[in-house]
Amino acid sequence: xxxxxxxxxxxxxxxxxxxxxxxxxxxxxxxxxxxxxxxxxxxxxxxxxxxxxxxxxxxxxxxxxxxxxxxxxxxxxxxxxxxxxxxxxxxxxxxxxxxxxxxxxxxxxxxxxx
Amino acid sequence: xxxxxxxxxxxxxxxxxxxxxxxxxxxxxxxxxxxxxxxxxxxxxxxxxxxxxxxxxxxxxxxxxxxxxxxxxxxxxxxxxxxxxxxxxxxxxxxxxxxxxxxxxxxxxxxxxxx
Numbered sequence: 516x517x518x519x520x521x522x523x524x525x526x527x528x529x530x531x532x533x534x535x536x537x538x539x540x541x542x543x544x545x546x547x548x549x550x551x552x553x554x555x556x557x558x559x560x561x562x563x564x565x566x567x568x569x570x571x572x573x574x575x576x577x578x579x580x581x582x583x584x585x586x587x588x589x590x591x592x593x594x595x596x597x598x599x600x601x602x603x604x605x606x607x608x609x610x611x612x613x614x615x616x617x618x619x620x621x622x623x624x625x626x627x628x629x
Numbered sequence: 630x631x632x633x634x635x636x637x638x639x640x641x642x643x644x645x646x647x648x649x650x651x652x653x654x655x656x657x658x659x660x661x662x663x664x665x666x667x668x669x670x671x672x673x674x675x676x677x678x679x680x681x682x683x684x685x686x687x688x689x690x691x692x693x694x695x696x697x698x699x700x701x702x703x704x705x706x707x708x709x710x711x712x713x714x715x716x717x718x719x720x721x722x723x724x725x726x727x728x729x730x731x732x733x734x735x736x737x738x739x740x741x742x743x744x
Binding site: 571615618 | 716733735
């Protein structure tokens with residue numbers, strides 16, 4: 516079991532669809548993260564939110580749009596994705612962006628683009 | 630960034646100790662060493678972290694050499710459920726230019742525990 520909850524667990528969408536991935540934590544963490552992980556590769560950082568403000572965008576294409584409505588929730592809005600965007604999308608949280616406390620990860624959303 | 634080097638794969642017999650090495654020769658000052666693991670189809674799971682001293686928790690032990698240039702994660706009695714990819718990460722001092730505690734994942738070590 517994980518303290519970071521991601522929904523849905525699986526998502527299949529066409530290239531013209533709009534969908535959203537959701538992430539929730541109730542540990543009082545003030546930093547939240549999105550990672551992308553392709554098969555047999557390590558997770559790659561996409562975005563970081565610190566105190567509900569976007570802190571880091573690792574040059575992610577604009578078809579991925581993050582949102583942090585409050586300190587417990589993190590969304591990733593998807594629009595006009597490409598087949599190469601098929602991957603496992605992981606959410607994580609930590610006490611703070613510059614805290615030495617570890618990150619806690621969800622089990623991810625497995626996204627397939629048709 | 631402080632980089633890490635890990636063997637791509639290892640195997641271990643069930644019930645025996647699994648010793649996973651990591652080299653981080655460019656580590657400096659107050660940079661911590663973290664270990665995570667990722668079991669198939671799950672998100673990464675935090676295991677342990679340390680700065681200078683050896684650390685132990687209910688999952689594993691972390692042995693850091695005196696010069697801090699390498700470390701070893703020890704799973705004292707490996708089980709089949711410990712089969713996973715193990716990531717050793719050095720989180721760069723956020724006070725350094727371009728530094729932050731956000732971990733950067735390398736390729737890790739794929740540990741297979743066999744009966």
